[in-house]
Amino acid sequence: MTTREIEALLEKYFEGNTTLQEENILRKFFRSADVPDHLKSYQEMFGFFIEQRVEQLNNPVFEKNLSDLLVDEPAKTINISAISHRNRFVYITAIAATILLMIGLFFTYNQDVFKSEKTNHLNANQELAYAEASEALMIVSANLNAGLKQVDRLQTVDKAMKNVQLLNRFYQYQSIIINPDEIQQKSINSK
Amino acid sequence: MDLQEYKIKIYPLKSKLFRFAKRILDHTEEAEDVVQEVFIKLWNRRDKLDEYRSVEALAMITTKNLCLDRIKARRYPVENMDNHRRFIENMPEELNADHSDLIYGIHQAIKLLPEQQQMIIQLRDIEGLEFGEIAEIVEMNENAIRVALSRARKRIRELLTKTKAYDYQGN
Numbered sequence: 001m002t003t004r005e006i007e008a009l010l011e012k013y014f015e016g017n018t019t020l021q022e023e024n025i026l027r028k029f030f031r032s033a034d035v036p037d038h039l040k041s042y043q044e045m046f047g048f049f050i051e052q053r054v055e056q057l058n059n060p061v062f063e064k065n066l067s068d069l070l071v072d073e074p075a076k077t078i079n080i081s082a083i084s085h086r087n088r089f090v091y092i093t094a095i096a097a098t099i100l101l102m103i104g105l106f107f108t109y110n111q112d113v114f115k116s117e118k119t120n121h122l123n124a125n126q127e128l129a130y131a132e133a134s135e136a137l138m139i140v141s142a143n144l145n146a147g148l149k150q151v152d153r154l155q156t157v158d159k160a161m162k163n164v165q166l167l168n169r170f171y172q173y174q175s176i177i178i179n180p181d182e183i184q185q186k187s188i189n190s191k
Numbered sequence: 192m193d194l195q196e197y198k199i200k201i202y203p204l205k206s207k208l209f210r211f212a213k214r215i216l217d218h219t220e221e222a223e224d225v226v227q228e229v230f231i232k233l234w235n236r237r238d239k240l241d242e243y244r245s246v247e248a249l250a251m252i253t254t255k256n257l258c259l260d261r262i263k264a265r266r267y268p269v270e271n272m273d274n275h276r277r278f279i280e281n282m283p284e285e286l287n288a289d290h291s292d293l294i295y296g297i298h299q300a301i302k303l304l305p306e307q308q309q310m311i312i313q314l315r316d317i318e319g320l321e322f323g324e325i326a327e328i329v330e331m332n333e334n335a336i337r338v339a340l341s342r343a344r345k346r347i348r349e350l351l352t353k354t355k356a357y358d359y360q361g362n
Contacts, residue, residue: 014348016341020319041351048297052317057209062223069227070234072194077235080228 001029003036010042192237201233204247207318208254214313215258217302225261229253251328255310262306293351300350301343308343311336316344 006029012018013026029035030046069078192200205226212222232253233240243249301309307329314325322333329336 014341014344016337016339016344020321023316023319042348044293045297045347045351048294049316051294052210052313053319055210055213056206057223057226059223062227066227066230069231070194070197078231080231 001025003039006039010039192240197234197237200246201230201250204250205230207247208250210317211251211310211313212254212258214301214309214317215255215306216261221261222258225254225257228257245324245327248324248327251314252330255328259306296350297347300347304343304346307331308339308346311340312343312347315340 006026009018009022009026013023018026026042027046027050030039030043031050035043208226208229209222212225213219216222216225229250233246233250240246240249301312304312310329311325314320314328315322320328322336325336326333331339
């Protein structure tokens with residue numbers, strides 16, 4: 001192929017009038033090493049097209065998904081919308097979360113809506129009773145704590161009392177030592 | 192068509208469908224999703240596949256339609272650089288930075304074309320299909336395809352000559 005012929009083919013190419021065979025001739029020409037300078041930029045273009053055709057779909061996840069989906073059972077069709085798509089999954093999750101949140105909020109703030117008047121009335125009493133009971137228990141609990149502190153003090157009194165008892169005994173023994181008769185008489189009287 | 196036959200006839204189309212979807216969507220993961228969807232759709236019609244003259248054309252048309260649906264459903268334009276990134280990563284070592292800029296430029300130039308022209312460039316210049324096959328897939332007549340193809344090619348050439356002119360100025 002002369003440069004002239006190539007130039008003519010290129011012209012035809014840019015008009016969209018080349019056949020596949022002619023396009024192959026161009027591809028081969030531009031793949032060769034000796035391309036004249038003024039045609040060098042076309043080399044990039046044809047090189048680009050060749051490179052683009054090489055790309056393969058080589059994704060093990062893709063293969064696995066597909067072999068999981070395609071099962072050889074007669075008359076079984078696969079529902080495409082049932083397959084989790086990246087985008088669809090996100091949308092569905094978002095919608096589901098929103099609905100759940102709304103339901104949750106509704107029940108939290110409108111608990112009485114689903115109850116009848118009667119139970120409502122009962123409930124009001126129950127709530128009142130509960131409130132009063134808990135208030136009373138709170139007071140009791142607070143006072144109990146305060147009281148327990150007093151009880152703590154009582155224990156020191158206990159200790160002191162033991163000392164006092166010791167003193168008492170001391171006096172008893174002392175009186176025995178000093179006035180044994182009197183004590184004996186007293187013990188006889190008490191019997 | 193049973194699974195065995197399906198695997199032999201349809202599975203080998205996956206990369207071609209993937210490249211086509213990726214050209215339109217410019218997004219690797221979305222293109223994979225589309226191919227999976229196409230495979231499922233064809234599998235669901237497995238009893239009728241033999242009635243089609245070309246299962247490959249059917250697969251390509253399905254791919255095109257799913258891709259266009261997805262583009263319509265997009266609320267924001269997808270700015271995706273993964274084509275460019277992958278190219279730089281897979282670049283043979285003897286090529287210099289100018290080359291990667293140019294490849295990126297061609298990518299961008301194609302991306303800026305109308306969808307129909309993008310598809311036609313993909314099917315003709317990259318996949319090497321006959322005009323008849325392309326006509327079936329993009330649902331246009333052959334003449335309209337030639338016109339669109341010519342416009343697309345010229346747009347790419349424009350970019351290349353601009354880049355080159357800039358290059359020579361630089362030197």
